[in-house]
Amino acid sequence: MTATTFASPPWWRIAVALIVVPLVASFAYAVYSPAYQGLSDMMERVVQTTAVVAFFGAYPPTVVLGIPLILYLRGRVRASLANCAMVGASIATFPWLCLTIFFGPDEAYTNDHMTYQHGMMTWWGLLEAIELLTEIAVFGIAAGGLFWLIAAAGIKKQPPSKVFE
Numbered sequence: 001m002t003a004t005t006f007a008s009p010p011w012w013r014i015a016v017a018l019i020v021v022p023l024v025a026s027f028a029y030a031v032y033s034p035a036y037q038g039l040s041d042m043m044e045r046v047v048q049t050t051a052v053v054a055f056f057g058a059y060p061p062t063v064v065l066g067i068p069l070i071l072y073l074r075g076r077v078r079a080s081l082a083n084c085a086m087v088g089a090s091i092a093t094f095p096w097l098c099l100t101i102f103f104g105p106d107e108a109y110t111n112d113h114m115t116y117q118h119g120m121m122t123w124w125g126l127l128e129a130i131e132l133l134t135e136i137a138v139f140g141i142a143a144g145g146l147f148w149l150i151a152a153a154g155i156k157k158q159p160p161s162k163v164f165e
Contacts, residue, residue, distance in 0.1 A: 005075040009151045014070060017150035022058035025092070025143035026050045032139075057095075065091045079152035081145060088144020089137045096136050100129045 030049035039045045069087060077083055100121075108116040108125070115125030 006078045007155050008074045009079060009155050013151045017147045018062060018066065018070075020150060021088075021143050021147045022062050023050075023054055024146060025139055026054035026058045028142065029053050029139050033135075058092075061091050061095050065094060079148065079155065081148045084148035084152060085141045085144035088142075088147060089140035092140025092143060093133055093137045097133060100133065 027046075027050045030046045030053055033049075034042065034045040035049045035052070037045060037048055039048065066087075069091070073087075104119065104121060104125075105116050106119050107114070110124070110128055113124040114122050115128050116122065121129065
């Protein structure tokens with residue numbers, strides 16, 4: 001049985017991308033939506049938000065989901081901009097989707113609208129969750145594009161080779 005393999009980027013470029021991309025995506029999200037955290041200086045708010053988003057929201061999904069996906073997909077799927085963007089959006093969104101579906105407060109409000117009632121998400125809560133997940137997916141798409149720029153842009157377009165498994 002033959003399998004098609006595709007040209008894949010060198011490991012050093014993948015390693016650099018795995019280090020740089022979550023940090024840049026965290027910084028971009030912090031600039032877009034800085035947390036207040038009791039700080040009046042905007043730069044300090046962005047720096048603190050970047051650290052929190054990077055160490056709790058960007059690097060763990062990269063390690064837990066991204067690295068296994070790279071190991072599995074390397075050579076099996078072409079490292080195109082569209083593929084990297086799609087995987088970036090999936091990696092960024094999946095943990096937050098799981099948190100939204102499986103964990104929620106007993107009761108919560110946003111702008112005088114009830115988002116959770118008796119432990120169940122309301123329609124308003126669903127709209128809030130979709131908005132949050134869409135924002136995260138957009139940043140994940142951008143992160144996947146940056147991953148492609150660092151790791152896979154410019155690799156030679158070799159014709160697929162046939163290998164025996």
